[in-house]
Amino acid sequence: MRILFTSYGGGHVTAILPVLKAMQQRGHDCRYLALTTAGEAASREGIEHTRPIDYVDLQNSEIADWGARLAQRHHTDGKGISIDESIAYLGVSFMNLASILGVEEAWRRYEISGLNAFCPVAFMREVLAREKPGVVVATSSPRMEMAALRAAYQLRIPSLCMIELFGIQEEPWLSRPDNGHVVSISRPDVKRRLIAAGRCGDEIYLTGSPMFDRLDDPTLPAVGREWRRQHDVGDHEVLVFWAEQPEPPNPELPRRVRAHLARVCEKNSWRLVIRLHPSSTDPRGEVIPPGCLQSHGDENLAHVIHACDIGITLTSTVGWELMLAGKPLIVISISSYSDLVTYGQDDGALAVSSLDLVEEGIKKILSGGAEAQRLAAQRQQLPPPGKATGRICELLESEVVGWLGGSGSTARRLQP
Secondary structure: OEEEEEEOOOHHHHHHHHHHHHHHHOOOEEEEEEOOOHHHHHHHOOOOOEOHHHHOOOOOHHHHHHHHHHHHHHOOOOOOOOHHHHHHHHHHHHHHHHHHHOHHHHHHHHHHHHHHHOOOHHHHHHHHHHHOOOEEEEEOOOOHHHHHHHHHHHOOOOEEEEOOOOOOOOHHHHOOOOOOOEEEEOOHHHHHHHHHOOOOHHHEEEOOOHHHHHHOOOOHHHHHHHHHHHOOOOOOOOEEEEEOOOOOOOOHHHHHHHHHHHHHHHHHOOEEEEEOOOOOOOHHHOOOOOOOEEOOOOOOHHHHHHHOOEEEEOOOOHHHHHHHOOOOEEEEOOOOOHHHOOOOOOOOEEEEOOHHHHHHHHHHHHHOOHHHHHHHHHHHOOOOOOOHHHHHHHHHHHHHHHHHHOOHHHHHOOOO
C-alpha cells in the first residue's frame, strides 16, 4: 500500500514520522511531503522527502511574483527553508485562493486572516495525482495539511487525520467529514467535543499520539540525570524548563516571559533551560539571558524533559509531554491562544493568570504541600505514553484495507 504522509514541523512532524517509519517496516511504500520546517526534522531522521517546491513551477510568473511579495513578510532566514521554497509555498497557496475568489478578493481575505486564508486544495489534488497514494495521512494543521485531506476526500482516497492533543482550534474544520475519513485522538474530551460539533463518533479513534511514545523508555530518567551532569546542573539545584511557542499577534510576549523567568530563577538560585520553538523567528537573533541554558532543536526533547524539575509554558504541547513524564507544569494563561488549550487542574497542571504569579506557583509546587500533592495525583491518572504508533498502524491497515475493498459502511464514507 502506498501512503502519502504530510505535515508541518514542530509537534506535527514528531507525530507523523514514527508512524511513517513503522509503516515502512511493515512493508508499505511511504512518501513524505514535508511542509516548512518539517524538512529539517525529516533530514535529521534520514527520511527521504519532498517539499512543495518539488511540485511547483516557479517559471509561472504569477506564482513567483505573488510568492515573492508574500515572502517579504513571512520568510525568515535560518529556519532551514530557502527563499525559493518560501516563494513556491506561498505563491501556489495564493494562486489557488485567487483562482477561487479573484485576485483582489484573495488579497483582502489574506489581509484579514493571514496565512490561514490559504487552503490550496487544487494544488494538493495535483500532488496526489502525481504520487498516486492509496492512503493519505496528515495531522490537524490548517492550510496545506487541511488541503491534503480535502483533496483526498474529493478524489475518494482514504485518509486519516491525527489530532496531537486538544483539537480546539481545529474543531470548525475537523467537524466536517472531508478532513480525514477517520480521526485519531489522544484525549477523550476531544471525541466528545467533535461529536457535539457534528462529527460521526464511529470515525473517531482514541489511540494516543505517536509524538509521546518516545516517553515510554525506562532509560530516560537516567539519561535526564546524565544531561544535568553534562550541563553542570547539581543534584540539589532546581532546573526550570521554559517551552516557548511563537505568538504571531504579539511576538514580544515570549521574549518578555523568557526574560521574566530568567530574573525569577536568578533571584531564587534556580537554573533555567530555554527551548525555542522551530517556527520562532531566527534563533540566531534571539537573546538567551545570561546564565541560562539553551536546549537546541536538534537535541532530544525527552532528555531535557527528564532532566528538569518543573516545566513552564503558555500553550506548547510540550506541556503535555512534561506531565506524561511525571513533571509538574505551570501554564501561564496570558497568550492570545490560551483558550485553545485545556491544561488545568484536572490534568495536574497549575494555571496562573499573570507573570507575577509564576514565582509563587513554582514555590508552591516545590514545597510539596497539599496542592502540589493533589496535582501530582492528577498527573498519575493521565494515560501512559507508548503504543500509539502501533495502534495507528493497525488502524490504517485494518480500516483502510476495508475501504480499499469497497464494501460496507466504510465504502460509503468515501462518497464526497
